[in-house]
Amino acid sequence: MSECGTHSPDGSRSGEPELTCEESLARVYEYLDGELDTDEQEAVRRHLQKCRKCYPHFDFERLFLDYVHELGAGEESRPGLHDRVREMLAAEPG
Amino acid sequence: MSIPADQRQRAFESEALVHLDALYGLALRLSGGDEPRAEDLVQEAVLKAYRAWDRFEAGTNCRAWLMTILRNTFINQFRQQKTRPTPVEFEQVAERPSSDALYEADPEGQIFDRIIDDQVIAAIDELPDEFRVAVVLSDLEGLSYQEVAELMGIPVGTVKSRLFRARKRLQERLYDYAVEMGYIK
Numbered sequence: 001m002s003e004c005g006t007h008s009p010d011g012s013r014s015g016e017p018e019l020t021c022e023e024s025l026a027r028v029y030e031y032l033d034g035e036l037d038t039d040e041q042e043a044v045r046r047h048l049q050k051c052r053k054c055y056p057h058f059d060f061e062r063l064f065l066d067y068v069h070e071l072g073a074g075e076e077s078r079p080g081l082h083d084r085v086r087e088m089l090a091a092e093p094g
Numbered sequence: 095m096s097i098p099a100d101q102r103q104r105a106f107e108s109e110a111l112v113h114l115d116a117l118y119g120l121a122l123r124l125s126g127g128d129e130p131r132a133e134d135l136v137q138e139a140v141l142k143a144y145r146a147w148d149r150f151e152a153g154t155n156c157r158a159w160l161m162t163i164l165r166n167t168f169i170n171q172f173r174q175q176k177t178r179p180t181p182v183e184f185e186q187v188a189e190r191p192s193s194d195a196l197y198e199a200d201p202e203g204q205i206f207d208r209i210i211d212d213q214v215i216a217a218i219d220e221l222p223d224e225f226r227v228a229v230v231l232s233d234l235e236g237l238s239y240q241e242v243a244e245l246m247g248i249p250v251g252t253v254k255s256r257l258f259r260a261r262k263r264l265q266e267r268l269y270d271y272a273v274e275m276g277y278i279k
Contacts, residue, residue, distance in 0.1 A: 060197045
């Protein structure tokens with residue numbers, strides 16, 4: 001694994017264009033959100049396998065998104081809300 | 095044959111009202127911590143659900159059904175009202191050099207094990223409306239970009255840019271908090 005810096009794209013052995021660090025980082029959220037198409041997802045994955053500069057950055061963003069997701073909206077209580085809702089429903093015609 | 099009203103209400107109470115606190119939690123995040131607004135939203139959504147109760151398929155996910163009604167109720171209001179203008183400085187957050195400050199100071203993300211959830215919730219609540227709603231729908235609720243775009247009535251590209259700015263803003267707030275608490279020097 002090597003540090004890619006901001007190298008310009010060059011051809012890989014498979015002939016697929018390589019992403020630069022800048023191009024990979026521009027796609028970080030789409031990659032982690034699973035919103036890239038298959039080819040782009042694969043191109044970013046290939047870059048991350050090689051680039052020790054980008055990999056930790058992606059890992060950090062993944063931790064951040066996981067944290068926010070796990071936080072979730074969560075349950076919250078509000079005094080009297082249950083009673084007010086039941087009263088509202090009781091007033092509804094049957 | 096219609097179900098007697100008292101039986102209908104009992105069924106609704108036992109299956110739907112058990113999710114009231116979850117509905118209120120989502121309403122509170124969507125409305126940016128505005129408690130009276132969140133309660134109004136819950137009441138409106140519950141009333142809609144109650145009136146549509148005969149159409150709820152028993153055995154399916156009642157919580158998800160209620161959450162969808164609440165989201166749609168909120169979005170209808172959100173799209174009708176004029177949101178407050180987004181501060182210019184927020185629009186430019188992507189260009190601000192501090193956007194990656196948290197990563198640079200704490201690349202292993204240790205802050206996520208130490209931060210108090212309330213601080214992050216407060217940071218989400220303080221986001222401008224159109225950014226907060228995108229974050230709540232995408233990051234908290236797990237909707238796809240396309241689903242967020244359709245709900246909010248905006249292009250997918252706008253969802254992406256709003257999520258990018260909102261997430262960087264949240265990281266900036268976490269950075270400030272981490273410095274304040276002495277986690278980061």
